[in-house]
Amino acid sequence: xxxxxxxPDFQSVTPKEKVTITCRASQSIGSNLHWYQQKPDQSPKLxxxxxxxxxxxxxxxxxxxxxxxxxxxxxxxxxxxxAATYYCHQSRSFPLTFGGGTKVEIK
Amino acid sequence: xxxxxxxGPGLVKPSETLSLTCTVxxxxxxxxxxxxxxxxxxxxxxxxxYIYYSGSTKYNxxxxxxxxxxxxxxxxxxxxxxxxxxxxxxxxxxxxxEARDGGYFDYWGxxxxxTVDS
Numbered sequence: 001x002x003x004x005x006x007x008p009d010f011q012s013v014t015p016k017e018k019v020t021i022t023c024r025a026s027q028s029i030g031s032n033l034h035w036y037q038q039k040p041d042q043s044p045k046l047x048x049x050x051x052x053x054x055x056x057x058x059x060x061x062x063x064x065x066x067x068x069x070x071x072x073x074x075x076x077x078x079x080x081x082x083a084a085t086y087y088c089h090q091s092r093s094f095p096l097t098f099g100g101g102t103k104v105e106i107k
Numbered sequence: 108x109x110x111x112x113x114x115g116p117g118l119v120k121p122s123e124t125l126s127l128t129c130t131v132x133x134x135x136x137x138x139x140x141x142x143x144x145x146x147x148x149x150x151x152x153x154x155x156x157y158i159y160y161s162g163s164t165k166y167n168x169x170x171x172x173x174x175x176x177x178x179x180x181x182x183x184x185x186x187x188x189x190x191x192x193x194x195x196x197x198x199x200x201x202x203x204x205e206a207r208d209g210g211y212f213d214y215w216g217x218x219x220x221x222t223v224d225s
Contacts, residue, residue, distance in 0.1 A: 001168075034211040043201055043215035044152070050210070087152060091210030095167040096142075096154040 002026050002090050006099035014107045019075040021102045023088035028068045032092035035064055035073045038101075039084045047086075048073065080106050109134040111202050111216035119196075119223050125189040129202030129216055136160050136183045140205040142212065143176065143187045145198040148220075153198075157205065158185055192223045 003026040013019050023033065031051040036044035046055045048064035051071055061076040075082055083106045088099040115127035129141065143155040156166035158176040166174050170189070178185040189196060199220050203212040 032210055036212075043203075043218050044212070045215070046211060046213055049206070055213070089152075089211065094165060095169070098152040098154070100151050 001095055002029060002093055002097055004088050004090055004097055004099035006086075006088060006102050008102060009100065010103045010105070012105045012107050013078050015080060016077050019078050019082075019104060021073045021086055021104075023066075023071045023073070023099050025069045025071075025090060025092075029090045029092035031067050032090055033064075033066065033071045034089045034091065035062075036087045036089065037082075037084045038087065044087060075104075078104075078106070082106070109204065109214045111204065111214055113200060113202050113216045113219040115219060115221070117220060117222060119192055119221060120225050121193055121223055122191055125192050125196060125200075125221055125223070126186065127200055127202075127219065127221070128184050128186045131183045131185075131204075136178065136180055136185065139207065141178070141185045142203045142205060144201045144203055144212075144215075145196075146201065146218070147195075147198045155187065155189075155200075194223050197221065197223045 005024045007022050033051045035048040038044040047058050047062050052064045063074050065072050085101045085103045087101050110132045112130045119125045137160045140157045142157040158164045158178050173190050175188045199218040201218040202216040204214040206213040
């Protein structure tokens with residue numbers, strides 16, 4: 001099973017700041033890495049697929065990069081509505097797995 | 108706009124079977140893979156397994172011995188059965204669609220909390 005390790009677990013950020021979340025895979029997964037945003041009491045929403053492709057309708061301040069084992073989700077100029085937990089997810093092999101999540105709080 | 112809606116009992120007794128249905132609206136269930144994903148309260152996401160519209164399945168080995176899924180294309184629904192439940196199975200259960208180009212989940216249901224308690 002491929003283990004995804006996210007860091008940090010928690011981040012408190014001021015609006016307009018840049019946020020960087022990392023996801024490290026226990027073995028190479030190519031670009032088969034996707035990012036989701038989950039707000040309280042809501043289901044996850046897709047932000048980025050295949051490491052760097054922005055999903056339809058996602059604000060341009062969200063971007064993804066990386067390949068192999070190391071991946072990054074970047075939120076440029078954080079907005080109040082971005083307060084949420086962010087998860088990475090790999091589809092390289094079964095079972096499909098998710099990272100533990102990174103909670104982003106607005107200061 | 109595709110929408111998914113989970114339905115089923117919110118309370119299940121220990122050792123019994125958890126049964127949920129996901130109804131797909133705004134699009135066809137055909138030609139897609141449909142997954143169940145769960146999230147214990149305050150915790151992360153765990154993929155349970157998927158079913159293809161044709162009926163083929165794949166499950167997480169951690170749950171494989173207790174999980175069955177089925178699909179009813181005439182009703183645009185798919186279902187989850189998890190037997191011999193314990194308190195550790197208490198979670199929000201989400202259904203989700205895997206995108207046509209594969210790998211990621213582009214549509215999710217709102218999720219339904221299932222509590223295992225006597």
